[in-house]
C-alpha cells in the first residue's frame with residue numbers, strides 16, 4: 268500500500284518558507300529487506316541513519332523549544348514552530364521506519380541504546396543547542412547530496428525513496444534555524460567563543476556518530492548472516508567513498524562548518540528547494556492548491 272498525504276500546496280510558496288507536510292509513507296506496511304538496489308551496504312547507509320532519528324529529532328525539538336519563549340525576534344520564534352512541526356512528522360515516520368526494521372529481525376532496541384546514551388551526555392541547554400546546530404549541519408549536508416542527485420535513489424523501493432526525499436527537502440528548508448537561535452541567545456558572546464562552542468560540539472558529535480554507525484552496521488549485517496570481515500569493510504569503503512560515494516560527496520560540505528564565518532544562509536539553496544518540491548509534488552500530489560498564507 269502506498270503512503271498518504273494530507274498537506275496542502277500553497278499557490279505561492281517561497282523558497283525560504285518552512286513548510287511542514289503531514290505525509291505518511293506506509294513504511295511499516297511495506298517493510299523491505301535491502302530495499303536499496305537489493306544491496307545491504309547501500310541500505311544500511313540509510314537504515315543506520317534512521318536509527319539515530321526518532322531520538323535525535325526529539326532532542327532537537329527540545330533544544331530549540333527551550334529558547335523559544337526567551338526570544339524577542341518573533342519571526343525566529345515562528346520559525347522554531349515550523350521547525351518543530353517538521354521534525355515531529357519526521358520522528359513519527361522514522362519510528363514507523365524503525366519498527367519496520369525490527370519486524371525484519373534487526374535489533375533496533377540494541378542499536379538505539381548508544382544513541383540515547385550519546386544524546387544524554389550534554390546537560391547544559393547551550394551545549395545541547397550547539398550539538399543540535401552541528402547535527403542540523405550534518406543532516407543538511409546529506410540532504411543537499413540527496414537532492415542534488417535524486418537519480419541515486421531512483422531504483423530504491425518507492426516508500427523509502429519518497430520518505431528520504433521528503434526528509435531531505437524539509438531539512439534544507441529549516442537548515443538555518445538552529446544556528447540562528449544560537450546566535451540570538453548569545454548576543455554578548457565574542458565571535459571566537461561562539462566559534463569554539465560550534466566546532467567543539469561538531470567534534471563531540473561526529474566522532475561518536477561514526478563509532479555508533481559502524482558498530483550498528485556490524486550488528487545489522489550479522490542479522491542478515493553476512494560476515495563482517497575484510498571483504499565486507501572494503502566494499503563498505505567502496506560504497507561510501509567511491510561508488511556512489513555518499514560520504515565523499517558530503518565531506519567538503521561538512522568541512523565548511525569549520526570556517527570561522529560559517530552561516531548556512533550563505534549557501535543559496537533556492538534552486539535545490541524548488542527541485543525537491545517539484546520532485547515531491549509530482550510523486551505525492553498535495554491535497555489541493557490553496558491561496559498563499561498570510
Ligand SMILES: [Fe+2]
Pocket residue numbers: 324353354357434438
Ligand atoms: Fe528531520
Ligand SMILES: [Fe+2]
Pocket residue numbers: 327354403406438441
Ligand atoms: Fe532537522
